Amino acid sequence: MSLPPWVSEQLPEDRRVNTKLTQQHVIETMYQSDRPFFSVQQIQQRLNPDVSKVTVRNRLDDLDERGIIATETLADSLTLYYINHPESEWPLSPEGKQALNRESAETRNPLREFFRHPRVHLIFREELLRSIAWAGLGLFGWAILITSSGQLPATVWTVVGLPILTWVSLTVGMIGIRLITGNDLQVQSREGLHLISISGAVLAGFWAVFLILVLDWAPLLTSGLYLSATITYFVVYKRVIFPRFDAPIEN
Known part of the structure; x- marks a missing residue:
């Protein structure tokens, strides 16, 4: 499953930097998962247990600065992360994400998106x-x-x-x-x-x-x-x- 243009256009260019975890790895994992919220530990387990929580949190902070994801902090200082979809101000459920994907696919021109x-x-x-x-x-x-x-x-x-x-x-x-x-x-x-x-x-x-x-x-x-x-x-x-x-x- 490829990332939508509104995500891929905001990611930094892949210059094949020798790193265990990139911003693209993180957002692809979140986008392909059927859940609206993620904690750092949940993302770490889905990505690679060998990658430290600090590294995962740093990549999430980078994505937050780019506006690709957003955060929600609970009373007990637990921070949850979710994809900042441009079509919705709220975290999307799997059904909501599928509905938006179907709507976007119907109006999207693949050739135009490729050249853009x-x-x-x-x-x-x-x-x-x-x-x-x-x-x-x-x-x-x-x-x-x-x-x-x-x-x-x-x-x-x-x-x-x-x-x-x-x-x-x-x-x-x-x-x-x-x-x-x-x-x-x-x-x-x-x-x-x-x-x-x-x-x-x-x-x-x-x-x-x-x-x-x-x-x-x-x-x-x-x-x-x-x-x-x-x-x-x-x-x-x-x-x-x-x-x-x-x-x-x-x-």
């Missing part, structure tokens, strides 16, 4: 900026190939179409990888190694095409060398380079 998610906004913004480099690679790379090769005629489809195809393919591919895997693909991180490796494979492929079309190298031999080198690199990368890379942990 902060994480999706961030990915599209960063990858569209990064796509400037892919556009430059496509324009200058294909221009060199077309002007230097007799096998690749200068037409509208090659001069304009191939650079656009290169730009779109790389941009959509990077966005898709980040959406599916959740990786940031940032340099100076483990995910950044993926970006460097993919970029290297793309550049190597470009030069392989250049050698075949411009310098008339044997297509089968050149393609075979490129594929062999690429496969060898990714095997070494997966088994040697990536496991030894220690990504810094941000606090």
Whole structure:
């Protein structure tokens, strides 16, 4: 069960901080439970008994500051926590929450909610900026190939179409990888190694095409060398380079 947009939009971005308990863990547990009120001990038992009450209370305080949850203190100093639904000023029973969920699902546009998610906004913004480099690679790379090769005629489809195809393919591919895997693909991180490796494979492929079309190298031999080198690199990368890379942990 995924969190509703009014909750997920207020949560901090998941930067894969090395912590036992995040705000998202807490609110997901509360949202999926069929009860309106929770004590710290009840949430701790549902989450992970190894996590201390202090840690659970700290995450609850963070959620309270963001307005995602609210509190009710009883006479004996017992504090109860409940989800601060925007549709109701009172804690919702399981039946009330289900009724609101059904009502929201009927009027909600899944595609619109997807593109309005902060994480999706961030990915599209960063990858569209990064796509400037892919556009430059496509324009200058294909221009060199077309002007230097007799096998690749200068037409509208090659001069304009191939650079656009290169730009779109790389941009959509990077966005898709980040959406599916959740990786940031940032340099100076483990995910950044993926970006460097993919970029290297793309550049190597470009030069392989250049050698075949411009310098008339044997297509089968050149393609075979490129594929062999690429496969060898990714095997070494997966088994040697990536496991030894220690990504810094941000606090």
